[in-house]
Amino acid sequence: MTASSINPIDRLLATGYGAVLVNPRGRFPRILGRDGVGTVMATGSAVSHLRVGQRVMLAVSPRRDGTYAEQVTIPGACACALGETMTDDAAAVVGYAGSTAVQALRAADLDPVRARGRRLLIHGASGGLGTIAVQMAAGWGAQVTAVCSTRNHAWLKELGASRTMDYEEARGLQTLPADSVIDFATPASEGGDRRHDPLLAALQRTDGRRVYATVITPTLGLVTRHGLLPGLLRAGADLAWRKASASLNGVRYRQVLFREESEALARLVDFFSKAQAQSVVQRVLAAPALPTEFSESTAPRIPGKTLVHLFPR
Structure with a gap:
């Protein structure tokens, strides 16, 4: 090595x-x-x-x-x-970050063939996952809105983002400038507890194919607090609820774990x-x-x- x-x-x-x-x-x-x-x-x-x-x-x-x-x-x-x-x-x-980013892009139905002309919002765009995903999606022809801290906006534009906004602006949107969202932001990085996801709510009010992919899952935290089997059962129930709730509002909800x-x-x-x-x-x-x-x-x-x-x- x-x-x-x-x-x-x-x-x-x-x-x-x-x-x-x-x-x-x-x-x-x-x-x-x-x-x-x-x-x-x-x-x-x-x-x-x-x-x-x-x-x-x-x-x-x-x-x-x-x-x-x-x-x-x-x-x-x-x-x-x-x-x-x-x-x-x-x-x-x-x-590692790039493989996860590729898998998240795939979950949002983006690849070199299907990305051209798509409108994608990447939440948590300035971290390792986000900076890779922004480059790849933009390089494939997608219009990328990058959500990150203001101090990183100029760099994200250099990496290919068509538009940038900070976390507070993104949380206040009623509809999104994209019909697909990939979430890479941990709660600590944006100052929220994620019990309510304003981006998912805004996506439900946005026209288009509406896909929401996230790498933020509760699995490790739940098994740490409750043990292996109870934690996995709780994580499965949480995912089922989120997918069903999003589906009722016309959004395909997908959680992404590294493979x-x-x-x-x-x-x-x-x-x-x-x-x-x-x-x-x-x-x-x-x-x-x-x-x-x-x-x-x-x-x-x-x-x-x-x-x-x-x-x-």
């Missing part, structure tokens, strides 16, 4: 949050790190799309040990070969290998800084992604 990044899920895992689901046997030590870039040292007999010596982009589930290591063993679906035009630093930060998927990684490699793609790296750390980084009580509020240099070539 040459480099990786910091994802919000790693900070949660470091506190034990969701351990009953992602580490049910209580096995320690656990290795953090959800993504990165490295070189293939060996392959299993069933792996045909990779070969020894190739540089690869990685993205692994929170259920697995992670990428803050010199060497990792992962399923073939967690890796995708890189071409010569994509640098290690660019590849290291987009695997290990080589197709999503391949789409990221294809997009970010192009000259017009912009880096989402806003901060760089060396591996020795990680213990201090994860011991801080609060995460630094920065846009984009934090790159971590592990064992540079």
Whole structure:
């Protein structure tokens, strides 16, 4: 492994949050790190799309040990070969967040074929997920409205957003300038408790195909508070209620959880290998800084992604 990044899920895992689901046997030590870039040292007999010596982009589930290591063993679906035009630093930060972003875009019926001319609002657009999704959706031809803090508006315009607005303005909308919404914003990032979702309410009053996709799910919190089975039952009931309530108002509601998927990684490699793609790296750390980084009580509020240099070539 040459480099990786910091994802919000790693900070949660470091506190034990969701351990009953992602580490049910209580096995320690656990290795953090959800993504990165490295070189293939060996392959299993069933792996045909990779070969020894190739540089690869990685993205692994929170259920697995992670990428803050010199060497990792992962399923073939967690890796995708890189071409010569994509640098290690660019590849290291987009695997996990980018795969989730691609899966969220797909849930909102957006891909390189279906995105052109679509009107999309991305809530929480300045984080790792949002900065990747804004670029990809805009690059595919969608008209993107980016909701984020005012200080990040200029950067989001550079990344391809057609329009920007802050969280307060978005919460006050009666109808939306888009017929599809992807929500990447945690309650803390926008100052709300999410018990009432004004964007979903506004989407229900907006004409169009009306799709609402969110990566904000209560599952880890519920299993942490109530235990595995009761927590999963509560999460399932919550999702069923939200989908049914939205459907009654003509909105397709979809929750998105990261899945290990080589197709999503391949789409990221294809997009970010192009000259017009912009880096989402806003901060760089060396591996020795990680213990201090994860011991801080609060995460630094920065846009984009934090790159971590592990064992540079």
